[in-house]
Amino acid sequence: MTEEVWDNPVDLSGKTFNIIKCYKSGSGETKNQEENGFAITFGFHCKKRRQSFVPSASHRIGTKNERKRAMTGSIQRKGIIYYAVIALNGKRKWIRGGPTKKDAQRKLNERLGEVEAGTYKELPKTTFGQFIAIWERRYADMSLRPSTKNLFTDTIQRLLLPAFSDKQMSAIDTGMLQDYVSARAKIVKPNTVRNELTVLKLIFKYALTWSYVRNNPTIGVERPEIEKPEIEILSPDEFERLLQHSAMPYRVAFLTAFLTGLRAGSSGAYSGVMWTGTQSRSM
Known part of the structure; x- marks a missing residue:
């Protein structure tokens, strides 16, 4: 008997197929007539009339390679988004991957790994x-x-x-x-x-x-860069003129900051000056 190989994984659980004719061949092989591109062998006699049969999830459908392929799921595209598609409990589960096929393949591998390990859990449908x-x-x-x-x-x-x-x-x-x-x-x-x-x-x-998502989507989001303003630095001559026109205790505060590199608050604390924005007062 010629075996059909499907291009895409197919989940037959819960679906109805019409068997037109099946019979025992001389070699004892059970055959059936192909319909709609699917050749299905169930291993029993069928009457020579049109009838329906709904296969259960426990039926071993197709060859070993076909069953293996059916377990791998598939990648589908809707618009500009790729999805991982797997069959669970007779239903096709669409899992959003991303704008590239690689994104969907990664999600597919993750879900299939969970299914195989028995750790797969449906996420709550929560907005x-x-x-x-x-x-x-x-x-x-x-x-x-x-x-x-x-x-x-x-x-x-x-x-x-x-x-x-x-x-x-x-x-x-x-x-x-x-x-x-x-x-x-x-x-x-x-x-x-x-x-x-x-x-x-x-x-x-x-x-x-709390298991409402499988991963944190904020990881990997690029933050906008903060533009740091350029700081104007006084030349030695400019600083000398500043000191000449500064009264005490501000003169000490300016000199402390210039010589030590301390911040305004620290240099002011050492010299008895409190800075508040652009204003200052003696402590």
């Missing part, structure tokens, strides 16, 4: 908005200082919820967060974006701890 309520109840309300919690809550309500509220936690990946960070970096200061990313990291840290 970002739903998880925020859980995160606030379990962590923020109990562990954050009121001032910190207020800052985080403001960031979440104004920015993060509008961007991610209806998205499944398991569907939010590094690329999605990078797009958010890059878009924000075009309209606000780098420090502001970094603070928003800090909140996201804390949220997904606990999402991973």
Whole structure:
């Protein structure tokens, strides 16, 4: 009997196929007529009339190589996103990979490894908005200082919820967060974006701890660089003129900073001067 080899893994559990004719050959081999591209042998006699048979998950379908291939899953593309697809309990499970085939292959390998080890667990179907309520109840309300919690809550309500509220936690990946960070970096200061990313990291840290995601998508997100302003340094001649026009105790403070490299606060403390922004007063 000629064996059919399928190009893609096929899960037959729970699906109905019409067997048109099957019979015992002279050599004792059970055969069936091919329909819709699938040649299926069940090892029993069928009546010579059209009938339906629903194979169960326990049936050994196809050759050994075919079964092995069916366990490996497949990579599928939808739009610009690649997905890992595996068959679990008779259903096809689509797992978001990323913009490259390599991303999907990595996710596929991870899930198949979990299935083989018996550690695979379905993630809760929880949106970002739903998880925020859980995160606030379990962590923020109990562990954050009121001032910190207020800052985080403001960031979440104004920015993060509008961007991610209806998205499944398991569907939010590094690329999605990078797009958010890059878009924000075009309209606000780098420090502001970094603070928003800090909140996201804390949220997904606990999402991973509580098994709402399998990995932390904030790891690998590139932060915007902070441009450090150029510092103008006085020349020796300029510093000498500064000292000539400085009264005590500021003269001592300037000289201490110049000779030791101490910061303004430290040099002022040694010379009895307290600096407040651009103002100063004697202590």
